[in-house]
Structure formats: C-alpha cells, structure tokens
Amino acid sequence: MSYHYAECGLSYIHLADGYNTEVIDEVTYVGVENVHGLHQLIAKNITVKKSPLLGEEVRFLRIECGMSQKNLAEILGVDSQTVARWEKDQTAIPRTSDAALRSIYLESVDTNSKISFFLNLLAESEEVEVIQQLTLKAENNHWSVAI
Template sequence: MYHYAESGLSNIYLKNGFVSETIDGEEYISIDDMQGLHKTIAQVIVDNNRPLNNEEFKFLRIQLNASQKLLGKRFGVSEQTIARYEKGQSDIPRTTDAALRSLYMESLDKSNPVSYFLDLLSDTEAKAAAKDILLEEVQHHWAVAV
C-alpha cells in the first residue's frame, strides 16, 4: 500500500496502480492515470454525507482549477475566507460545502448550471449595492426607466 499524501489529503492510500522504483538510493513513485485517480478521489469526497474538512475543500477547489480569489467571488466571501477554510481556521458553512460539491458535479456534467447562478448572485449583489434604481410610471403601471 502507498500513502498518497501528495494529494493533499491525509487519508488516501493506494492498493495498486503505482510503481515504486529506487534510483541512486532514492525511492520514486509513478502513478497510473493520475487524472482518473483524482477524479475518483473527488467523487468519493462529493458523495460522502459528512461535512467537508479543510483538506477536502482545498482538494475540490484545486480539481476545479479555481483560485481562492475566484471561489471567494463565487461564494460572496473574501479570498482570505477561502484560505481560512482551507487552513482549518474557520468552519466551512454547510451552504458553501454544498455549493462546492455542486460546482464539482457541474464540472463533470455541464447540464447543471450552478456556477452560472453563483456568478449571477455575486454579480447581482455587487451591482445592487452600487446602482440606483430609476422607476417611471407608464400607463398607470410602474416600470424600470429606460
């Protein structure tokens, strides 16, 4: 068995699918189908019913190829908040946990537009805070002024 700590997760062990070689007294490990391995690890994490821990949160973010800044923007929090989740310094809210799992699932199946709605929410909140709403009465009904 090989303890696959390079994944960033402390609880991953490989039964097979790797080759161990010793070259000049140093042990080198090569792993078959790394992309498939990471996809399987992520699927196990997403399918688990217990809350994400900090290592799992970071692993999924990396699998999504998303920066802390991008994920923070999507979740309406700062980049530092995402960093605190990943360092275990702050609890991960269940809604954020569920959103990250959904984003990962969306990355596998593009028919689930979770990221679109998260982006829309974060953009809408930012624009609403900075934009006046101008209304006008048109034929005895109120409408947004053009």
C-alpha cells in the same frame, strides 16, 4: 502493502495498487497510473460523504475545479481569506458553502453543463480574447451569427 498518496493533498488516501516505485541513486520515485481518473474518484467520494468538508477536502475540490481561492471566493460571495481559513481548518465551512462547493465540483466535471461553461470562463479570466469582427445575420425575424 499500500502507498500513502499524500501528493494529492489529502492525508487519508492510500493506494492498494495502480502505482509503481523505482529507486534511482538511493532515491525512491513513485509513479501513479491515471492520476486524472484517480482524482475524479477521490473527488466523487468526497462530494457524496455525509460529514462536513474538511479543510484539505475544500482545497482538493477547489484545485480539481481549476479555481484559485479568489475565484472560489467570488463564486461563493466571501473573501479569499475566508476560503484560506477554511482550507487551513481555522474556521469551519458553512453548510451552504459546503453544499455549493460540492455542486460546483460535480458540475465542473459535466462538460455539457451551463455551470461548467461559467466555471471554465472564470478559470480562464486571466486570458483576454478580443473579438476582431462579429458578423450577424437576420433571418425570419431572428438574429444569428453569420458563418
């Protein structure tokens, strides 16, 4: 028997194993092993599929990237309501935005990527860090941060 893993936001995900159920006071609770790893596998399969992204897949990848609709809209150069319409399947995501979102996700899981740095920066845009002091030094006609 498989478990329909609707909690991820995708209607078609079923788990053959890797989950457990417990009934407490006639309420069934489900625990899923390594949710992070599971979501990475789901996202990888979404990014390599040949058909256009469905609205629920757009939302899943956006959330896995840690972005708001507004963040994704800014990156793709569209309005946040456009992203909302894609996610609700009210309008189809254009092929270029589809490919860009897939690439953004793949870059977001590559922590050594420069794009990953900027995605994290966008995700943390609400936090404000003030530089108290930045000391620089010149050596051999080259500037660097003094430690």
